[in-house]
Amino acid sequence: MSQLFEALDFVENPLYERIISEIATQKYSVVNDFFTEDEVAVLRESLIQKHEEDAFKKAAIGNKFDETIVKSIRGDIILWIDETTANSAELLFFDKINNLISYLNTTCFLGILYKEFHYALYPKGTFYKRHLDTFKNDDRRKLSFVCYLNHEDWQPENGGELVLYLNSNGQETEQVIYPFPGRVVIFESQVLEHEVKPVETKRLSITGWLKTR
Ligand SMILES: O=C(O)CCC(=O)C(=O)O
Numbered sequence: 585m586s587q588l589f590e591a592l593d594f595v596e597n598p599l600y601e602r603i604i605s606e607i608a609t610q611k612y613s614v615v616n617d618f619f620t621e622d623e624v625a626v627l628r629e630s631l632i633q634k635h636e637e638d639a640f641k642k643a644a645i646g647n648k649f650d651e652t653i654v655k656s657i658r659g660d661i662i663l664w665i666d667e668t669t670a671n672s673a674e675l676l677f678f679d680k681i682n683n684l685i686s687y688l689n690t691t692c693f694l695g696i697l698y699k700e701f702h703y704a705l706y707p708k709g710t711f712y713k714r715h716l717d718t719f720k721n722d723d724r725r726k727l728s729f730v731c732y733l734n735h736e737d738w739q740p741e742n743g744g745e746l747v748l749y750l751n752s753n754g755q756e757t758e759q760v761i762y763p764f765p766g767r768v769v770i771f772e773s774q775v776l777e778h779e780v781k782p783v784e785t786k787r788l789s790i791t792g793w794l795k796t797r
Pocket residue numbers: 712717730745746778779780789791
């Protein structure tokens with residue numbers, strides 16, 4: 585095996601190893617500084633600019649082929665990001681994502697072939713009720729990835745916490761994760777139910793999925 589890794593110029597990445605082992609043991613991983621302050625700032629700028637251009641639309645439930653908009657379930661507005669026409673901030677984002685994907689495919693043989701990402705903006709008072717990130721007609725989403733682009737001074741009073749519903753020995757427990765800027769949450773799309781609690785202040789993020797087949 586070491587010969588194979590040598591041949592591929594494999595360099596072990598401690599952060600990615602931590603993510604992999606946390607997902608294996610607890611189904612999710614939280615990384616506080618996956619994106620630097622500067623990276624968060626340019627991605628936030630990009631989101632805000634596109635929102636000002638009125639490019640966002642109401643988020644639906646289901647996927648591109650089976651969409652319904654139900655505001656009582658989710659109230660965010662989204663914009664899908666196209667890698668082929670990405671701006672400099674988005675290129676930087678995809679650079680990190682692609683790096684992670686190739687590491688996962690090399691070390692875990694996950695077979696991630698596709699990805700999809702969108703900006704999300706939750707206006708004050710909105711939420712996303714408890715759900716699973718898979719669809720009736722599509723089970724290709726393997727890992728969910730959320731990256732928060734809020735301002736530096738985001739406080740617990742701003743609400744909008746992500747709650748993961750974990751199952752330990754038949755007992756349900758709640759893991760509360762605040763959307764602090766630069767923080768990334770990665771979890772198993774088909775396993776972990778989760779919810780976004782009502783936001784008190786506009787909440788900004790990029791959400792996406794790593795997919796097989
Ligand atoms: O923004 C988050 O914390 C989670 C968003 C989410 O669950 C989704 O878009 O499916």
